[in-house]
Amino acid sequence: MKRLKVALIGNPNAGKSSLFNYLTGLNQKIGNFPGVTVDKKTGVSTLSAAVQADIIDLPGTYSIYPRSLDEQVVFDYLIEALRNEAPDILVVVIDASNFKRNLLLFTQVKDLGFPVILALNMLDLAQKDGLDFDLVALQKELNVPIVEINARTGKGIDSLKAALVCPVHVAPDIFYKSAEVAQPVVAYIRNRFKIKSDYMALLLAHQHKKTKILTEEEKKDISDLVEKHHLQSNSLQYRETLARYESIHTIIHKVMSEDARQGKVRWSNNVDRIVTHKIWGYLIFLGILFLIFQSIFAWSEMPMQWIDSGFGALKGFISSLLPEGYLRDFVNEGILSGLQGVLIFIPQITFLFAFIAILEESGYMTRVMFMMDKIMRPFGLSGRSVVPLISGVACAVPAIMATRSIETWKERLITIMVTPLMSCSARIPVFTVLIGLMIPDTTVLGIFNLQGIALMGFYLLGFAMALLSAWFLHKWMGGKFKTYFIMEFPTYKLPRFKNVSTSIIEKVKTFTFEAGKVILAISIVLWVLATFGPKEAMLHAEQSVPMDTIHIEAYQNKVASAKLEASYAGHFGKFIEPVIKPLGYDWKIGIALITSFAAREVFVGTMATIYSVGNSDDELSVRESMKNQVDQNGDPFYTAARAGSLLLFYLFAMQCMSTIAIVYRETKGWKWPIIQFFYMSFLAYSSSLLFYQFFK
């Protein structure tokens, strides 16, 4: 069977991804472009009985000159075709309703000398806007095969497949005569690197410093040459773009007729009068956020319980299968709990990404960015950071995955770095227990519960700290790419179910397989730490509890408590006690800090084991037993100062292996998760220290 290499290229919002979904179905794979954090979407499409194609969906770009990481990837892909296997055909996807601007990229790609097919999308929208095309004349002007498609309904996909199977002739005519503006340089580069088009040579002259395919020596040679001939990259580019638009104008006059109906834009604008209104705009956004929260908190609770009880049943089954001992504990507490910790996030991820995909597909996300940009800008963030940041209140894991939509790498990174400071739902059980120890359950001003106010205060404190940290990171990082907010304001479109569902499946897959590995590994390590200990100490722990055959449950709880103390986790808790003592913590809290690393809510369970409470699900009984703890003088151990210090620690510390795993996956390395871990630990430690020392 013949196999072709096909690349899809086009402007953002031109319908490239929908086309890709139609061509490949679920036969797609998300990988990475080497060395960068841009997703590489590839898939296989069967074009005919005898021909298959490997299809790559390049990130959307307005021009071949890169201005963002995504655009850099497109450029690298095209320029690397010089050294590696070149694509057999490039499909340029064009939004007909935005024909002039889309054609710019087309003329650039065409001049590179690859075989090109033009997929003309959204012709129906263009016609509604009053644009009429003479496709025969267009084909003659551009001299490439043109296929009319509708990437929303799938119309024309078969014709496109048929066109891909036919050999595509590379027409010699070009839109922009690169050789005329920089003849000696272009000629030299073409000759030296055996490049088949002038334009590719010119691009290499423009971008030689950034590409990875040249050796240092080759780069220097090109630099010298560029300098010698006084080539000014920016002004050359300026003139080139103008010249291209001039050719485009000539073409458009011949192939397109326009009457000024502009129906679609006007309708969209009317909707926007309300949706981006001073008051209604924010209220609508608030309403949508509320719906998202509802879905993440409430709607996903049921499926999460199914997962929990499913695992409970599975553990019970394992217990009946295996004899009591380390193997059974390992399978149940090490492996299954780890898997549970991975799968439990799937309902939340599904809901959040259903909403985000719908918001993005419909065009509403652009409106959110538009309304919020000014508020976020002083902190080095932009309007794009708002939804991920706020989603962090439910769970940092899907929130960090949602930062994909932030184009600028620096903004995206800052958002990733500060999102875990937003109080996620796993902190709620911890807050419930500790606020109860710190704040009396009284009513102020007649209706407000003081504990409720304190809870809100901690949420706000987390948000404020996220903004503050963002500001510091912004100042500390500087910037490589200039950040722009020049972006298309798309008209509203009905979201397609196919695109929404593909997006959800893709996110769930990424999380389960990429982050899941790390979560499972850490879960096993934590189990080993809390189960095993120095042999003698463990044996001694078991024997130290006087046998009590009447209160068998109480006896078992005491044994579990003694064993935890004797385990490596217990030793580690004692080992770090000198460090955490200034915060008001003892080694028991030290153990909880360590086990909380699996997930913050484990704090409650660990406290239950340490104080032999037994039923770890009941936060109130855990709180009661903590309340009854006394220090050596007989005074209550959990004073307001101690509880407050712990609260601050849990608010700021990076105690979530799932978040670390997802940051590792999203930043493609350990550098940023490590930095994040340390800066958040620093925040937690210093604020707890100050609080405790001040109020004790």
Place this chain on the structure above:
Amino acid sequence: MAEPVKTVADLRIGEKGTICGFTDEETSLKLLEMGCLPGCEIELDRKAPLGDPICIKVCGYNLSMRLEEASTILLS
């Protein structure tokens, strides 16, 4: 003294202008790619609730940008 030059940032909602040049080279490249060409007519369509960013109509579509970016587009 030369008359102060009008930029897109000075437009009022609904007001139109014709692009005659740019003040920032790098930003101008991005703007050209997005279809803001010298000689093109543009109209300020709306402003974000806090007055910044703004949204303009150009080439039959809507384009949003920050005031800072808009102030680099000179109008005649």
